[in-house]
Structure formats: structure tokens, C-alpha cells
Amino acid sequence: MEGASLGGGSRWMRPVELVAASLLAFIIALLLTGVFSRYVLAKPVIWIDEVASISFLWLAMLGAAMAVDRSEHLRLTLFVNLLPERLRGFASTLALVLMAVFLASLLMPAIDYAYEEAYVTSAALNIPMSWRASALPFGIGLMLLLALVNAVKGSRSAELAGSIVFAGIVGGLFWLGMPAIKTLGNWNIVVFLVGFVAFFLVIGVPIAFCFGLGTLAFLTFATNVPVFVMIGRMDEGMSAIILLSVPIFVLLGCVLDATGMGRAIVEFLASLLGHVKAGMSYVLLGSLFLVSGISGSKVSDMATVAPALFPEMKRRGHKPREMIALLATGAAMADTVPPSIVLIVLGSAAGVSIAGLFTSGFAIAMVLLAVLAVLARWKARGEAMEGVRRAPLSLIGKTLLVAAPALVLPFLIRSAVGGGVATATEVSTIAVLYAMAIGALLYGGLRPGRIYAMLVETAALSGAILLILGTASAMAWALTQTGFAFQLVSAVQALPGGWLTFMGVTILIFLVLGCVLEGLPAIVLMAPIMFPIARSLGINDIHYSMVVVTAMNIGLMTPPIGIGFYIACKIGNVSPDEAMRAIWPYIGALMVGLLAIAAVPFFSTAFL
Structure with a gap:
């Protein structure tokens, strides 16, 4: 399993890196201010946690996009490295295509999620929570763009075309088989949340996207739950204040x-x-x-x-x-x-x-x-x-x-x-x-x-x-x-x-x-x-x-x-x-x- 070495990202990602670095420094300064006001002045500043939470989600999404650009998302490479060189190239391209499929599938639900959050007002700052939730569609869109660029730049045309066709055929077959799939009940857990995830791990899809793809396929093909719900669960899982x-x-x-x-x-x-x-x-x-x-x-x-x-x-x-x-x-x-x-x-x-x-x-x-x-x-x-x-x-x-x-x-x-x-x-x-x-x-x-x-x-x-x-x-x-x-x-x-x-x-x-x-x-x-x-x-x-x-x-x-x-x-x-x-x-x-x-x-x- 590996992430890439800590080398630099693409030149055109420098502004994103600057914003992310500034956000991290800002969060640290903000939290130190909160500690000082609470423990030294005995006057807690009630809006600090709210500002930190907003900044944190933006930092997480920008950082995730930077990790795509730098190929630093953790992935299992043991089985990919055992493949012949030609199949290894196809597996790497297929992994990028699957990442793009996942991100493209989440983009519109993430936009809808941010739109819905506009009707919720924050307690301390009294601003729409869409200021915070907008980080999700922005980060997902940026990751989608980077995955597509990496797939086009780093793959041969035949590998890219073959990966797209393969993903399309498999997705189409499962779409046509949805009525039968829904009758399988909890066996769908084995198919999607075990089998799919294991397959994605083996071909080198980053772990975060393995879980995402398995869950997306499960919700799409085996349930009537809208993908929109998945965005809320992701938000909750990655932005808890303790994190x-x-x-x-x-x-x-x-x-x-x-x-x-x-x-x-x-x-x-x-x-x-x-x-x-x-x-x-x-x-x-x-x-x-x-x-x-x-x-x-x-x-x-x-x-x-x-x-x-x-x-x-x-x-x-x-x-x-x-x-x-x-x-x-x-x-x-x-x-x-x-x-x-x-x-x-x-x-x-x-x-x-x-x-x-x-x-x-x-x-x-x-x-x-x-x-x-x-x-x-x-x-x-x-x-x-x-x-x-x-x-x-x-x-x-x-x-x-x-x-x-x-x-x-x-x-x-x-x-x-x-x-x-x-x-x-x-x-x-x-x-x-x-x-x-x-x-x-x-x-x-x-x-x-x-x-x-x-x-x-x-x-x-x-x-x-x-x-x-x-x-x-x-x-x-x-x-x-x-x-x-x-x-x-x-x-x-x-x-x-x-x-x-x-x-x-x-x-x-x-x-x-x-x-x-x-x-x-x-x-x-x-x-x-x-x-x-x-x-x-x-x-x-x-x-x-x-x-x-x-x-x-x-x-x-x-x-x-x-x-x-x-x-x-x-x-x-x-x-x-x-x-x-x-x-x-x-x-x-x-x-x-x-x-x-x-x-x-x-x-x-x-x-x-």
C-alpha cells in the first residue's frame, strides 16, 4: 500500500496549495486564540468553533484534491505490481476512470446538498451553512478535473478507451439487472460492500474511492436510497470537530x-x-x-x-x-x-x-x-x-x-x-x-x-x-x-x-x-x-x-x-x-x- 512520495504538485495547483496552507495556519491561529481567551482571559469566544468548522471542511476538500494531484491517496499496490506491465497500465487507467465515475456521480448531489444547506443558518455567525457546504461540490469538482487530466495524460489511448468501455458495460449490466439484484436482500452486502470493494482494492483504486464506489454501487443498484444521502454521511464523517x-x-x-x-x-x-x-x-x-x-x-x-x-x-x-x-x-x-x-x-x-x-x-x-x-x-x-x-x-x-x-x-x-x-x-x-x-x-x-x-x-x-x-x-x-x-x-x-x-x-x-x-x-x-x-x-x-x-x-x-x-x-x-x-x-x-x-x-x- 502506498501514497506517492511527498513531491510537488502540478504548477497550476499552486494557488490551491497556497489557500490550503493559509487555511491550516488560520485554523491553528484561531484555535490558539480560543485557548487564550478561554483559559487566560476566562472569556470564551463563541464563534471560533463555527469558523474553525467551516475552514476545516474547506481544508479537507482542498487537501483531498491536492492528494489526487500528487497521487498521495493511500492505495493497495501489492496485487497491481504482480500484474504484467501491459495489464498494470490498464489497471492504473481503470482506477482513474472509476475515480472519475465516482466523483461525477457525486457532483450534482453535492451541489444539491450545498443548496439545501443555504436554508440553515449558523448559530453564532448567523450566516447560511452553504458557506461551509460549498466546499463539498468545489472539492469534488476539482478532484474530478484532476482525475480526468491524470487519466488523459498518464494513459495510452487504447487503455483509456478500454477502461471507459469496461466500466460502461459493467455499469450497464448492473443497471439492467436492478430488479433481480434488489431481491437478493443482504447478499447485496457481499456483492457490493465486500466484492466490489475488494476488486477495487486489488486493481489499485485508492482506499477512499474503494469505499465510495462500493457504497455508491450499493445505494444505486440495490436500494431506493438517493445518493444525496451519501453526501451528508461523508460530511458528517470527515468534519467532526474533534478531527x-x-x-x-x-x-x-x-x-x-x-x-x-x-x-x-x-x-x-x-x-x-x-x-x-x-x-x-x-x-x-x-x-x-x-x-x-x-x-x-x-x-x-x-x-x-x-x-x-x-x-x-x-x-x-x-x-x-x-x-x-x-x-x-x-x-x-x-x-x-x-x-x-x-x-x-x-x-x-x-x-x-x-x-x-x-x-x-x-x-x-x-x-x-x-x-x-x-x-x-x-x-x-x-x-x-x-x-x-x-x-x-x-x-x-x-x-x-x-x-x-x-x-x-x-x-x-x-x-x-x-x-x-x-x-x-x-x-x-x-x-x-x-x-x-x-x-x-x-x-x-x-x-x-x-x-x-x-x-x-x-x-x-x-x-x-x-x-x-x-x-x-x-x-x-x-x-x-x-x-x-x-x-x-x-x-x-x-x-x-x-x-x-x-x-x-x-x-x-x-x-x-x-x-x-x-x-x-x-x-x-x-x-x-x-x-x-x-x-x-x-x-x-x-x-x-x-x-x-x-x-x-x-x-x-x-x-x-x-x-x-x-x-x-x-x-x-x-x-x-x-x-x-x-x-x-x-x-x-x-x-x-x-x-x-x-x-x-x-x-x-x-x-x-
């Missing part, structure tokens, strides 16, 4: 990567633990734990830690494949450390306390850290320690002094949100301001041009993430409307073994979905279905959340499909075939930790 923290935490990861604050943490831990056997493995795991508590991005975490530690680990006799295995599973371990974007999205999708998730996430990561550390110590029993000396206290003190401002940040975030002092969104803005100030004072600062580039990159990545959340929300809504969820509840409650059996089913589902769909879409798709079942069985929301996220992260790092595994291999410059043989004991250690977390609610709920 404002997603682009800001993404930006925080960029800032910390650029300033070198993560590297300072790595150097401090290396001076503290590097002299003991398996010490560099402990440093790698500890660095991922702490750095993840700052950046919220697994890619950024691994890219920060690996180059700093791998040379010394190689010198001590660690095999590259073992280092990659530890890197990948360590990143999976650390994904519940706040600020975790996955936890924020889960809290939004399932209605679970973000503060509770942040508090529990630390404890769960410690459980997984412990099992990986035990395995790492056993693996390092033959480590070459010749010439390794304990770092002098002066060096430890110096590295601690440099790393201290960065070390404070993850605990500041967790304590502020977990203690109910501020929301995740408010904390994210404070964290960005803190990181930029500390970066400027202690770590060399950032050039204005670099700051602008980070704003653009954040807008594009956030747009890709939020579009996935929107289309996954629409698909989850379609699933629940069929009554499938109620049937699933009845089936699960009838299983022997009660809640423990359900935990086993949950682990299996999210391991598979974590492999195929990556984390966020799997959560948004399944949370509305699985969490009510868990509650009916008496399972604590926080406990269940930790099982879901941990299982999903393990799936994300599990070959041969898991995207995280291939990212780790790329960062460490190791062949996936070589690393695949080494990762299974580490996956096994994480599974032991997961089973303990699932069976013992104490790990998840002790500190709530």
Missing part, C-alpha cells in the same frame, strides 16, 4: 522531524542504555515509544529512529532483517502512545472518551513494550559487546539537557488531555506552538520556506486521511441501514464463550482489516457495528478500544500485505523477502501481549 486535531498533529510530526527533536531523544536514550546487552534494542523501542508520543506518525517515527541506531546495531552484530523486524513491531507497539491519531479517530467514530483512550494508551504500550523487550534480550544473547563502554555522566547529562524539552512534550499532551485540562484539539495547537518555539530556540529553528512546505504537505496528507474517513462513514452507515448490524449482534450473542469469544472474533477481524485497509478506514468502517455489540456483552469501551487498535496495528505490520512492514523495509533498505523470515517471532510476541490485553481488562482500565 480538527488530526491535521494539527500531522503538522506537529513534520515540525519535530524537521527540528531534530526526535533525534535528541534517541541520543539521550543511547547514552543511558547503550552499554548494556540488548541496549541498542531497548533504545530503539524506547525511542519509538517516546517519539511516537510526540509525532503521532509511524513513518516519521521509524525514519527518525532507524538512521540514528542501525549503524551501531550492525557493528554489534545485529542482522539487518532482525533490526527491521524490531523496528516494524516497535512502531506497532507505540501507536497507542498519545497523541495517537488512531485513538482520536476511534474516539470520534465510536463515541469513546479521548481522555480515557490517551490515559489507557500509555499503559497498553508499556505492556507491548515489555514483551518486545524480553524477546529483544533473548535475541541479543550473542551480541558483540567488545569495546562498548558506559557513557560518562557528563555525556548523559548533556544529552538529557538537549532532549529534555522534547521529552516533556508527550507527557504534557497525555496529562493535559487525560486530566481534562484541555481537549485534544486545544492541546494539539499548544503542542505545535511549543515545538516551533523550542525548535527555534534550541534546535536551529525552521526557515519560512520549510514551514510553508510542511503546511502544504500536511494539508494534502490530512485531505487524504479525511476523505477516507468520509467515505468509510458513508459505507458504515449503509451497512447499519440494512439491519446487518442487528443480525450480527444476535449471532455473536449466541456464540458459546460469551465476551471472550467475541474478543477472539474482534482480534481476527482487525488483524485482517489492519493488513488490507490500514488503520483509520478499518476503524471508521467497523466501529459503529462492533462497539454496540461489545457494550451489549458488558465490555468496557476503553478495554475494547485497546484490543481493536492493538490488533489493527499488528495487522498493519504483518506480511505479506501490511503496509507498515514494507515502509520499515524501505526505511532500513532491507529486502522484504529477507525481513519477512525474521519478523514472525516479533509478531508472535505482540500477539502474546494482545491476548493478555484482551483477557485482562485491568491493563486497559487500571489508570482510568
